[in-house]
Amino acid sequence: MPGVYLAAILVSAAGVAALDRRFRLAAFRSPRRTLLAVAVGTAFLLVWDAVGIATGVFVKGGSDALLGIDLAPHLPLEEPVFLAFLCYLAVVAWQAARRLPFAEDR
Template sequence: MPGLYLAALLFSLAGVALTDARLKLAAWRDPRRTIIAVVLGTVFFLIWDAVGIATGVFVKGDSPLLLGIDLAPHLPLEEPVFLIFLSYLALVLHGAAMRLRALRAGRRPVSGQGGESAV
């Protein structure tokens, strides 16, 4: 079924965006920095892909799940969408890890209870 991979990527991207919107981990906390980071990450990995394609390391396989639209030889339309998803997901996961770290750092042993800590 052509386009299924792209649909799965967009569905997953929407899920990450909804999580981000609810918890304000990246784009909903600082949209400008998030956009810059996603663009830089995507461009970096597209350059990485171009080098890999030029050296023959990366080749596009045949899959009925791809739309069949190539932006360049061995670079399907789905690749930049995947790289956007990857970069955004990394930022959201980083934001979640930093929030969890801050929450854990905020918990201190409760004094007066026999040295037990509130965990």
């Protein structure tokens, strides 16, 4: 079923955004810093992917869950969306962990 992977990423991102909004963890607390962190992290991971693709370490597997749109050889459309989600999730998780009672650096 084409697009199910992208839909899963977007639904997951919406869930993380809902938690972010409810607890004002990242984007709903400091939108510019969050956007910068997500953009830099995503760019770094895309470069990492490009190196992996160029060296033959990363290859695109066949899956009916992908839309079938490639941004470059072995780089499906879903990859940068997933990487941005991963970075956003990391920022939200980091900010949530900082609020734990035993976290020293608040």
